Amino acid sequence: MQYIFKNSPPSIAALLLQCAAFIFILLTVKITGAHASPLLLAWLCGLLASIFSYFSGLAIWWLLIQLLFAPTLVLMLGAGLPPNLFLVAFLILVLVYWGTFRTQVPLYLSSDKVWHALERVLPPEQADQRFAFLDLGSGLGGVLTHLAQVRPDGSYVGVEAAPLPFLLSWLRIRLGCFHNSRVLWADMWNCDLSQYEVVFAYLSPVPMEKLWLKARAEMRTGTLFISSTFAVPDQSPHETVPVDDLHRSTLLIWHM
Ligand SMILES: C[S@@+](CC[C@H](N)C(=O)[O-])C[C@H]1O[C@@H](n2cnc3c(N)ncnc32)[C@H](O)[C@@H]1O
Numbered sequence: 001m002q003y004i005f006k007n008s009p010p011s012i013a014a015l016l017l018q019c020a021a022f023i024f025i026l027l028t029v030k031i032t033g034a035h036a037s038p039l040l041l042a043w044l045c046g047l048l049a050s051i052f053s054y055f056s057g058l059a060i061w062w063l064l065i066q067l068l069f070a071p072t073l074v075l076m077l078g079a080g081l082p083p084n085l086f087l088v089a090f091l092i093l094v095l096v097y098w099g100t101f102r103t104q105v106p107l108y109l110s111s112d113k114v115w116h117a118l119e120r121v122l123p124p125e126q127a128d129q130r131f132a133f134l135d136l137g138s139g140l141g142g143v144l145t146h147l148a149q150v151r152p153d154g155s156y157v158g159v160e161a162a163p164l165p166f167l168l169s170w171l172r173i174r175l176g177c178f179h180n181s182r183v184l185w186a187d188m189w190n191c192d193l194s195q196y197e198v199v200f201a202y203l204s205p206v207p208m209e210k211l212w213l214k215a216r217a218e219m220r221t222g223t224l225f226i227s228s229t230f231a232v233p234d235q236s237p238h239e240t241v242p243v244d245d246l247h248r249s250t251l252l253i254w255h256m
Contacts, residue, residue, distance in 0.1 A: 003057035011101035014053060014062050018069060021049035042070035058207060098162035104206040105167055107139055111245035114202075114228055115146040121226065121241065123197055125153055131197040132157065136188040136211070141181075142170030143200065148181040158183040159191050193218035202228035209233050219256040227252045 006015035009137025025045045028034070036044075049066040058066075076086075100106045107129045109150050131154050135143045158181070160166040166185040173181050192213055200207075201211060201235050211231040215225045229249050239250035 001055060001057040005056060009101050009104060010058055011116070012064060013056060013058060013189055014066060015050075017056060017058075018045075018066060020050045020061065021052060021066075024048060031196040038074050039071060042074040045070040046113040063079045067195040071090045092164070095164035096162055100162075103161075105137060105203045107162060108229060110137055110143055110202050111243070111247065111249065112142075112146070113133070113243050113245040113248050114251070115143055117243045117249075117251055118143065118147060118200065118226070119150055121224070121239075121251065122147070122151055122154065123224075125151070129153070129154055133194055133198045133200065134191065134193065135200050136157070136191070136201040137161070137203055138169060139165050139202075141172045141183055143202075144169070144181045144183065145172055145176055145178055148178045152180060154180065159186050161185070161187050189214070196221055196223065198224045198226065200226045200228070201230075203230060205230050215254075215256065221256060223256045225254040225256055 003010075003013075004131065005016075009017075022045050024028045025041055025048065029036070029041065046067040046069060049069070050063045052067045096107055103179050103251050122133070125138070133144075133147060133156045135156070135158040138144055138160045141158055144156040148155060156178075158169060160169060160183060161246070163185065166183060169183045170185075172178075175185060199215060199219060203211070208227065208230050209232065212225075212235055219225060227237075228251055229247065231252060232254075238255050239251075239253040241250040241251040241253065
């Protein structure tokens with residue numbers, strides 16, 4: 001199925017479809033005068049939202065989210081949990097996932113096997129010569145702090161848009177005394193890539209085409225652009241490094 005909400009992110013489309021299913025069920029109950037438990041109505045609402053989502057071309061995992069959303073809501077309300085708990089959980093999720101509904105790049109972390117694979121593709125050590133490394137969307141700073149430890153001849157910069165991961169990675173760098181690393185709370189699209197010998201990205205399929213254009217426009221000849229796992233449409237990498245981790249990650253490397 002083709003995605004039909006071309007100008008809206010999937011999260012907004014999913015919410016609209018969930019509302020449409022809810023209105024449909026509500027009108028049906030009103031018109032027919034049918035009686036059913038709130039949980040049964042919630043399951044019907046979820047089922048209908050999933051069907052709408054399927055025909056709207058949403059990705060497969062959205063169908064499951066749509067199916068479970070209303071029944072989970074009813075079950076949670078029935079559990080009588082304190083309302084503040086929901087507020088706190090919501091705020092934590094907002095601080096971690098920040099602009100994900102817009103960027104479609106959520107937080108998930110590279111494995112330590114990816115960190116080790118990265119180690120091996122960094123520029124070779126040379127006396128009196130440092131290299132600059134940028135992690136676009138640096139998450140909790142694991143890539144930066146690992147490389148800063150094993151290759152102290154580099155300068156490591158992370159850029160992270162979500163406040164809580166930024167804060168945690170900032171603390172990790174501060175408390176760990178990684179003097180050759182820093183993390184910026186910023187939007188990666190405002191970064192100047194010409195400053196770096198290595199630019200690393202572990203994002204999602206969505207921004208790769210735009211990011212490739214930015215890298216081509218800004219990165220200097222002889223530098224490295226590395227994407228973990230996510231390909232650039234129509235651009236074969238010059239090297240690939242398969243990583244034997246849980247996600248079957250691959251480093252895709254371009255010599256600019
Ligand atoms: C898949 S995680 C990768 C984390 C880390 N680089 C690693 O390999 O473990 C992607 C991160 O990019 C961040 N992000 C997404 N869009 C961004 C943007 N426009 N500017 C800065 N960070 C962004 C997300 O908040 C998320 O933390």
